[in-house]
Amino acid sequence: MKILTLAKGALALGLGTAATAGGHADKAAVLDTYADIAEATYADSLVTAQQLQSAVEALLANPSAEALESAKSAWLAARVPYQQSEVFRFGNAIVDDWEGKVNAWPLDEGLIDYVDASYGGPTDENEAAVLNVIANASFTLSGQTVDASVITPALLEDTLQEADGVEANVATGYHAIEFLLWGQDLNGHGAGAGTRPWTDYALGATCTGGNCERRGDYLKAATDLLISDLEWMVSQWGPDGAARAEATADADAGLATILTGMGSLSYGETAGERMRLGVMLNDPEEEHSCFADNTHNDHFYNGLGIQSVYLGSYTRVDGTVVQGPSLSDLVASMDADLDAEMQDKLAAAVLALGRIKTAAEAGFSYDMMLERGNDAGEALIMGGVNGLIDQTRSIERVVAALGTSIEVEGSDSLDNPDAVFE
């Protein structure tokens, strides 16, 4: 912390004496702040996930209603830093390639455990939609017989995740754990989240839902895997980490990475895929955290993470602040009006997302907002969508002002023409 503050002071001095050299140092310092915030955000994600792991172990050792509630609380807390980290996803290939392991969504939860009859059966898109690994120690997948007699992290990660090449086969990560803690939300557009009974983890005669021991094994394997995946990502942003090295190697490319992450998360991902689609389809299954009814927080912390990266200031889960020379400083030194515009837009989006959060916390839950004809809910959600779209335009202006260009991940054929023949 102190070092960062000093660096900023030195930079201010440097600017006065050697503008050209200072201009270059500016960018490097901005990228250092960016990488520091990434490291802190993933470290916070790890710490809170470890608390979730302890709560899960307590639940499995002594199943009770209180222990289940405690694990659910820990899951909700763990989402706070993680959702802020999503701004690092697009633009950083190391993060984007890894992200599906921890936050893939939406999922065909029938792959994992029992589901309600209304869920349906296998679909055109997914033959494994009701595979139910917890109830079946052996099954056929893509024509192969799978021995699932012991549920391990390796089984989840190597065999079940994206089984059959279908993205909806999500076997690992936050949302798989969410389903195991809450169960399906069968309230449709009504109030209330999933209501999995704690006895789904009870041993012996009190077990409900069948296969309680295997369900516990699955929950433990998924939680352990989340920890090891997060540990790996924290190390990628450490002093010698590959993600830090890549993001800070080239000043202009690094700035492009920051802006690509901000714009892609704002527009295509959060405003589009996660928010607008749900409103247009009136479908509570389109909620990002549909089991726990935590979607209002998912969106809000996405918005906050985008703002933090621009302002170069992240408040950690223990209240300490990681801050340093920021993209905002850099833009302000070139075009103060543009920086003010960008800051205003980010603040307005966070406020609009905050309105969804406050309404949801006061009882107007996100799935109620999505109901057909619910104009107030639609207006709340579209307020967030419009704020995110609006800030994307300013992000594009920042991109142009910095003379850089965005680099969007995800097109194999464009990046590597030979890939399609592999």
Add this chain to the structure above:
Amino acid sequence: MRGALFAVALAWLAAPVLGDDLDLKSIVQEHIIDGYDDLAHHASWLALHAEANCDPTYPPLIAQFHLAFDQWVNVSHLRFGPSEVDDRAFALAFWPDPRSATPKALSALMRNQDESVLTPEAFKDVSVAARGFYALEHLLFDPAFAPKSAPDYHCALTRAISREILANAIALRDDWRESYGALLVTTENDTYRTSTEAARQLFTALSAGLEFTSQTRLGRPMGTFEHPRPNRAEARRSGRSLRHVILSLQATRDLAALISNENEQLDRAFKVAIERAIALDDPVFAGVATPQGRFEVEVLQQSIDAIRDILADEVGPSLGIAAGFNSMDGD
């Protein structure tokens, strides 16, 4: 006016070959407004035919469905401004549909004999998955949604969807004609502060349109080599999958010529891709399930990606612009 000229001159001095040189007026009139005019025209005939006879076996209705859908594909890359107001573009064309929302939403309406189809006002609140061309395609072509079990309801729904397509097409055309076109042409407003911003918007639409054709129209049915997914082909029920690729390439070729000042290298790349698409004798990409058929679709996809490379590496830099964000930047 003087201030405006001065600002343009300054921008021109800063970087000599810029998007400022684009003839925005021609692009807006000839490419965009004329395209939406055609859509509104054919959508009105579609609604009239559906009113006259809503039976899926009525040939004029089917013919007009194809004509109107063609016009939509011709403007489907213009995903900004009026198309994003009130979710019009989604309401006209909800696809891809990885969670099968369209058949689910249509089944729910039919099962419940949902009365929202009776008035345009109520129908606007129905899920976008049950509205627009792709929903209408299910009603007209998919045996699972044949009229026989509930002919009256099927007819009411067919008419409601056709009417709503027309309403959205008219709203789009009018917005472009009456207000949004001027924003893009004159610039120096809150939406487009400079002509460079207007150029960037058009360039983004062009790039995103080609990305959609390559990655979604072709990429979804291709799946992976081990798991080809012919059932994911766009509008396969009406046999239109390849037709959409060809139409969209032709439409984006027009826009590309206007944007690039008729760049010959770019136009040749379009020509190659369009010829390959026309030569591909596989209207719904059923061939992706065989190695040879898949190979041919891959070659077509590569030729589209070659256009994208020229745009990103040559045309964009020569205009001093790069594509902005588009809705496919997420997952």
